Amino acid sequence: QVQLVESGGGLVQPGGSLRLSCAASGFTFSTYWMYWVRQAPGKGREFVAAISNWSDGATDYADSVKGRFTISRDNTKNTVYLQMNSLKSGDTAVYYCAAGWLGTRDVNRYSYWGQGTQVTVSS
Numbered sequence: 001q002v003q004l005v006e007s008g009g010g011l012v013q014p015g016g017s018l019r020l021s022c023a024a025s026g027f028t029f030s031t032y033w034m035y036w037v038r039q040a041p042g043k044g045r046e047f048v049a050a051i052s053n054w055s056d057g058a059t060d061y062a063d064s065v066k067g068r069f070t071i072s073r074d075n076t077k078n079t080v081y082l083q084m085n086s087l088k089s090g091d092t093a094v095y096y097c098a099a100g101w102l103g104t105r106d107v108n109r110y111s112y113w114g115q116g117t118q119v120t121v122s123s
Contacts, residue, residue, distance in 0.1 A: 002025070002027050004023070009119045013121070014089060022097030034099055035050045036048040050072065089122060114118055
């Protein structure tokens with residue numbers, strides 16, 4: 001069956017960095033767009049970043065993370081990554097990876113979801 005398993009979350013001080021990983025199985029990873037989505041306490045799920053299934057690996061970022069976060073994928077390992085730099089307290093959330101057919105920021109249109117990993121930015 002389809003599985004998306006995130007790892008790499010934790011507690012980090014403001015200005016610090018974390019790298020999230022998401023290992024995928026049960027579907028043809030290379031043919032799907034991959035996304036990172038986050039949910040802060042008391043808020044809805046928010047698009048963070050996307051990477052295409054095209055050969056050029058086109059990417060898209062929410063304005064709030066552009067220039068600080070980098071999404072990448074390794075199709076040989078069926079894994080997508082999110083490198084997060086210059087972290088702020090406002091980045092505190094549960095981070096989910098997701099997979100879908102479309103290049104869209106509409107999180108309701110994603111097909112598969114992981115269980116999430118907590119990222120806490122605090123001094």
